[in-house]
Amino acid sequence: MSLGGEQFGGRASLTRQISDDIRARILAKEWAPGEKINSEAELAEKYKVSRVTVRTALKTLEYQGLLDIRHGSGTYVNDFGRAIPTGLHELRSMSETIREMGYSPSMEFKVSEIRNASEKEMEKLQLDLPEQVLYLERAVLADGKPVAFSYDTISISSLSEAVVEQMKSGSVFASLDTINSRPIRALAELNAVISKEIGWGPDRPKNDLFLLLEQVHYSGEGDPMMYSKTYFIEGRFQFLILRTR
């Protein structure tokens, strides 16, 4: 059984590798919704790890709403229709999330420039001086149709020019992956917004209604890396949450 965890230098914990792998297996419909998966003992043997590690991984997936662990009975795949719980708690790139939902993600760049940070950006990114930042305006597409408009400001003082150049037209998270410095945490706020200033193009919603996810991403050292405002077009993107006790 090969895991192919650790994508780069930084090695993910064993628990994380297994949790990721089982998550992928669930989303790949290896088990039907409601079906009982292998017992912890079996999984531990297959993955060649201890039961403790498997248990921790399964617990994570239970938190994420994918599994239901029943004492004395077994562990079952949760039934959530066609949609996948959005996982607001898990830090994933938009592209990854869209892909997991079964669509094909893409981006459409509208603005992509390096300029001085505004006052609000300085505050959010904890900059003392108005240094240079990378500013992006993009439409997020699923199967070619816009589902959100994203306004991102990225602190580039500690990034090489090559990486910055890459970000200007590709995925921000993927670029950060190449230097192994993807953010590991984000503090997000959710708001309902109505505004004529947001979005562009023919697929822009006529009622000006958006669900705004405003967040600051932090590096492993706790430094702010990116400040982004993502405006989800109401009705185009399903925010599904499985809540548990």
Add this chain to the structure above:
Amino acid sequence: MSLGGEQFGGRASLTRQISDDIRARILAKEWAPGEKINSEAELAEKYKVSRVTVRTALKTLEYQGLLDIRHGSGTYVNDFGRAIPTGLHELRSMSETIREMGYSPSMEFKVSEIRNASEKEMEKLQLDLPEQVLYLERAVLADGKPVAFSYDTISISSLSEAVVEQMKSGSVFASLDTINSRPIRALAELNAVISKEIGWGPDRPKNDLFLLLEQVHYSGEGDPMMYSKTYFIEGRFQFLILRTR
């Protein structure tokens, strides 16, 4: 060290009792934000449980965004300004959430009646026949000020008349607690809504803008118990989410 877990007949797991207790201690500011809490070994000794149990409890709180567990270093209380992560993933009553945020919760009943279920309600509650349901319209107040309007439909076919009567003017969750049948899961959807039909009174938002949390609550046996639409007044309630990898 007394835990006072199991509030009624149903016994909560050890892990859950400890997780709840530590959560309360964190929210009571027993440790400052950023501060390192006791080691797992210490906690295990204090609570008189194994380290495994403590670890599981801490993992839960880490997932909820309250703690940061660092390998080789220790476990730290997360720093999130004044606000408490809303915990969209944890199933809590509105009152509990508001109380945890440091406000005093209350309810204002507008409608409270028993009537036949509508078609949509029948679908959501999985009823074959249009049986009787309890319908409530309430304003949710924090420190006397409305933060949300809630429209709830409760399946009462399996409830005693006394419990139903209690719900008509008190907390739904508290009433369900008395017979030990609080829902353990909810499937929720989040939307931005603009509507003139929602809410009432002088504190109703003039811009008609709400964040709608529409959800179905399920019992331990998987049966739908309640269908509710809670319209949060945009700007009055902070939906704060800590996202982690």
Add this chain to the structure above:
DNA sequence: GGCTGAAAGTTGTAGGACAACTATTGACTA
């Protein structure tokens, strides 16, 4: 002062054991 390496402290993983709970089976009874 600054570097090095040992040591102590903490979380992560292992393995084995038993407790607690669930689901199934089959015997027994009315």
Add this chain to the structure above:
DNA sequence: TAGTCAATAGTTGTCCTACAACTTTCAGCC
């Protein structure tokens, strides 16, 4: 036959002990 009940096997929850992996501290040395 249908229903009840007890035994049983299977699964998750908790405990114990030990060690690996990592971080922080600090004494000792240059």
